[in-house]
Amino acid sequence: MSQTMQRGPVTGTAVKKTTSRRPFLLDLYGTAVGKKYVMAITGIIGILFIIGHMVGNLKAYIGLVEHKGEMVYDLDVYAEFLRELLVPILPHGYALWGLRLGLIAALVLHLHAAYSLTVINRRARPVRYQGARDYQIANFASRSMRWTGVLVVVFIAWHLADLTWGWLNPDFEYGAVYRNLDASLSRLPVALLYIAANIALGIHLFHGVWSLFQSMGWNNPRFNRWRRSVATGIATAVVVGNVSFPIMVLAGVIQHPAV
Ligand code: HEM
Structure with missing residues (x-):
């Protein structure tokens, strides 16, 4: 046997591990497929939040309700309910903070995976396409994923500050969610910003839902038939629901007497 060749251990021989292996999930995240899984799973978390948030905000249309002997806005009762979640098992606000941290982690992972997939794609094709690309396949939504994504992130930062x-x-008053909604969206430029951001979000969601079926391996012909319908349905529901708020504030349907 030459000096460079090494014999492997005989079956059953105890071998001392000399190299530390990375955990499986980190190894998987190191691959393009792993990053696509992360994009899809964190995308699903984001979609569930966005749908839940939109449905919760529909409470703005219920207006005043009687609560603990007082007439209060149903949207404010709902906001307080979220802060009181799991009380007294957990102290006030803790469960909501748990949800927020989960959401922040999902957003950070979604952005990191998107960024590193872009780097991988650029490395695989350092020279740009010379001819016209096949825009049938890389359609409007898929080409715009990056800029709609950036717009949505900028909107979220702006929205939290607002x-x-x-x-x-x-005109902000802590805890008076219905009043704050009216005070914010009755400013025309702000209402227009909300409308534009939610249309960008709709485009992002349409393509996101469409591609997550592919990333998760749910591309069986059985799913393909209603893949487009699910993507269209989710994007349309979110855009119609969310765009309705600035429009209805401007129309005076959502109106707080103090604003
Ligand atoms: C017109 C559409 C929207 C309206 C009217 C709206 C309304 C609101 C309101 C009133 C709050 C404050 C709730 C509170 O203080 O209890 C809030 C918080 C928040 N919104 Fe929106 N929102 C809209 C769209 C969105 C979108 C599209 C996203 C994400 C892509 C989003 C993400 C958030 C987040 C992360 C919070 C903070 C939640 C928390 O920390 O409790 N919102 N939104």
Whole structure:
């Protein structure tokens, strides 16, 4: 046997491990397929939040309700319910913070996977396509994934500063969610910004839902038939629901007497 060849251990021989292996999930995340899984799973978490948030905000249309002997806005009762979630098992606000942390982790992972997949794709094709690309396949939504994604992230930052922290809303009052909604969206440029951002979100969601079927391996012909319908349905419901809020504030349907 030459000096460079090494004999492997005989079956059953105890071998001392000299190299530390990375955990399986980190190894998987190191591959393009793993990153696509992460994009899809964190995307599903985002979609569930966005649908839940939109449905919750529909409470703005219920207006005033009687609650603990007082007439209050149903949207404010709902916001308080979220802060009171799992009380007294957990202290006030803890469960909501748990959900927020999960959401932040999902967003960070979604952005990181998107960024590293872009780097992988650029490395695989350092020279740009010379001729016209096949825009039938790389359609409008897929080509716009990056800029709609960036717009949505900028919108989220702006939206938190507006309706959660109140920094961009001079009429902000902590806990008065219905009033804050009216105070914010009755400013025309802000209403237009919400409409534009939610249309960008709809385009992002349409293509996101469409591609997550592929990433998760749900591309059986049985799913393909209603893949487009699911993507269209989710994107349309979110855009119609969310765009209705600025329009209805401007129309005076959602109106707080103090604004
Ligand atoms: C017109 C559409 C929307 C309206 C009217 C709206 C309304 C609101 C309101 C009133 C709050 C404050 C709730 C509170 O303080 O209890 C809020 C928080 C929030 N919104 Fe929206 N939102 C809209 C769209 C979106 C979209 C599209 C996203 C994400 C892509 C989003 C993400 C968030 C997040 C992350 C929070 C913070 C939640 C928390 O920390 O409790 N919103 N939104």
